[in-house]
Amino acid sequence: MTSDSGGTGTPMIRMAGVDKHFGELHVLRDIDLEVAPGQVVVVLGPSGSGKSTLCRTINRLEPVDNGVIEVDGKALPAEGKDLAKLRADVGMVFQSFNLFAHKTILENVTLAPIKVRRTGKADAEKRALELLERVGIANQRDKYPAQLSGGQQQRAAIARALAMRPKVMLFDEPTSALDPEMVNEVLDVMTGLAKEGMTMLVVTHEMGFARRAANRVIFMSDGEIVEDSTPDDFFSNPTSDRAKDFLGKILTH
Amino acid sequence: MGVIVEQFPLYVQGFLQTVRICILAAVGSLILGTILAAFRVSPVPPLRAVGAAWVTVFRNTPLAVVLFAVAFGLPELGINGSYFWFGVAGLTLYTAAFVCEAVRSGINSVSAGQAEAARAMGLTFSQSLSLIVLPQAFRTVVPPLGSVIIAMIKNSAIVGAFGVGGDLFAVGVQLTSAQGYAAAGVLTGVLLGYLILTIPAGIVLARLERKLAVAR
Ligand SMILES: Nc1ncnc2c1ncn2[C@@H]1O[C@H](COP(=O)(O)OP(=O)(O)OP(=O)(O)O)[C@@H](O)[C@H]1O
Ligand SMILES: [Mg+2]
Numbered sequence: 059m060t061s062d063s064g065g066t067g068t069p070m071i072r073m074a075g076v077d078k079h080f081g082e083l084h085v086l087r088d089i090d091l092e093v094a095p096g097q098v099v100v101v102l103g104p105s106g107s108g109k110s111t112l113c114r115t116i117n118r119l120e121p122v123d124n125g126v127i128e129v130d131g132k133a134l135p136a137e138g139k140d141l142a143k144l145r146a147d148v149g150m151v152f153q154s155f156n157l158f159a160h161k162t163i164l165e166n167v168t169l170a171p172i173k174v175r176r177t178g179k180a181d182a183e184k185r186a187l188e189l190l191e192r193v194g195i196a197n198q199r200d201k202y203p204a205q206l207s208g209g210q211q212q213r214a215a216i217a218r219a220l221a222m223r224p225k226v227m228l229f230d231e232p233t234s235a236l237d238p239e240m241v242n243e244v245l246d247v248m249t250g251l252a253k254e255g256m257t258m259l260v261v262t263h264e265m266g267f268a269r270r271a272a273n274r275v276i277f278m279s280d281g282e283i284v285e286d287s288t289p290d291d292f293f294s295n296p297t298s299d300r301a302k303d304f305l306g307k308i309l310t311h
Numbered sequence: 312m313g314v315i316v317e318q319f320p321l322y323v324q325g326f327l328q329t330v331r332i333c334i335l336a337a338v339g340s341l342i343l344g345t346i347l348a349a350f351r352v353s354p355v356p357p358l359r360a361v362g363a364a365w366v367t368v369f370r371n372t373p374l375a376v377v378l379f380a381v382a383f384g385l386p387e388l389g390i391n392g393s394y395f396w397f398g399v400a401g402l403t404l405y406t407a408a409f410v411c412e413a414v415r416s417g418i419n420s421v422s423a424g425q426a427e428a429a430r431a432m433g434l435t436f437s438q439s440l441s442l443i444v445l446p447q448a449f450r451t452v453v454p455p456l457g458s459v460i461i462a463m464i465k466n467s468a469i470v471g472a473f474g475v476g477g478d479l480f481a482v483g484v485q486l487t488s489a490q491g492y493a494a495a496g497v498l499t500g501v502l503l504g505y506l507i508l509t510i511p512a513g514i515v516l517a518r519l520e521r522k523l524a525v526a527r
Contacts, residue, residue: 117431119427119430119431137354139435142430142433142434142435143433144433145430145431145432145433146432146433147433148431150428150431150432152424152427152428154424156422156424156425156427156428157428158425158428158429158443159425159447160443160446160447169432169442170432170433170434173434173438173442174432174433174434174438215428218432219432222432222433
């Protein structure tokens with residue numbers, strides 16, 4: 059793991075004074091957040107607290123009303139070619155996988171390297187197979203997404219994101235749509251990535267993953283970052299009432 | 312009915328003229344309509360406005376009025392051409408509005424997550440539309456597009472009535488009013504001509520639809 063907790067150097071993600079409304083609803087309130095390279099941050103919070111929105115503002119899938127967002131020291135450009143370029147460096151994994159339904163697994167993984175990075179087809183396929191091997195589904199390469207289990211689809215989606223050699227990976231509840239027996243196969247891949255030093259921001263309800271793989275836990279409530287601490291601290295002595303309440307509900311399950 | 316046999320070459324000529332008009336207008340309106348649909352879903356407000364305005368204008372104007380406007384309006388703007396090309400242009404502009412709406416509904420049927428994943432990976436708007444969204448949209452769009460094209464084939468008769476010489480409908484008019492054949496016989500021939508176009512078009516579309524439903 060590289061620099062662990064902020065310190066000097068350019069943060070991989072920097073958000074300062076970020077505000078976002080959906081109509082009347084104030085979903086992100088004055089968010090300040092810095093994620094150092096190599097850091098693994100788990101974002102927790104009740105439903106509707108703005109976790110997904112936070113995640114999606116980082117690659118500008120959701121534009122914000124106010125504030126600064128930088129990825130690796132570069133401010134997010136407006137919609138257009140420059141933004142596309144920046145997004146290519148930010149991997150995103152969705153709750154609902156969102157694999158391209160009309161493409162095979164291999165094509166899913168090679169598409170962006172070929173179309174965005176202009177990698178040659180042979181090179182892209184070689185790299186794709188390595189990644190599919192790594193997430194354990196190389197034998198599914200010629201199938202279509204709908205033919206795979208949820209866990210396999212999500213692993214393919216992770217391989218697809220990694221194929222772009224991203225600087226940072228965003229995960230929005232990557233295991234929430236999975237049957238329980240498939241959760242671990244996905245978390246194992248993510249834990250491996252974390253160990254290798256990938257910068258990650260992970261929205262999840264998997265407390266085991268947070269304890270095992272995260273350097274840092276952020277707790278959100280009503281669009282605010284209410285707590286920001288290490289997993290141990292957060293789980294053993296949450297300071298805010300809202301976090302205590304949340305943990306009480308989650309841990310009694 | 313004897314008229315069909317007696318005037319067979321004229322019918323064939325008219326039929327081929329109708330086929331020419333329909334092929335040109337179908338190709339033109341499919342391309343133009345798809346571009347307009349892309350406008351309508353684009354992130355650029357002026358393009359969206361152009362797409363929306365086009366649909367509003369052409370979907371709510373009778374085809375005869377569109378043809379009139381093209382045939383008399385374009386020359387006033389200094390654009391000259393034959394009535395054949397004006398007819399094709401009018402039919403294309405008009406049909407493109409319906410193609411646009413069919414394609415747009417197909418685009419909307421593709422889950423938003425598909426385009427989002429594409430954008431998140433760094434594909435530009437046009438890449439995500441052409442590589443990810445449209446190929447999936449066209450599957451659901453085949454049946455409504457089929458109806459649009461069949462309606463267009465029937466509408467080509469209005470182009471004929473408007474003075475494009477020699478299409479199937481014009482042949483019918485000529486044979487009844489100028490050459491005095493009985494209307495029933497003449498129209499049977501005209502009708503057969505259109506059915507030869509529309510019924511196979513329907514069959515091809517049904518086939519295509521089944522094939523796309525099976526293919527992943
Ligand atoms: N596109 C949108 N338009 C309007 N409101 C939205 C939109 N997306 C989210 N919201 C609202 O913003 C709030 C925050 O949503 P968000 O999805 O970020 O929450 P979340 O913390 O991810 O919740 P969950 O745990 O349920 O995924 C919610 O109240 C939600 O209803
Ligand atoms: Mg969410």
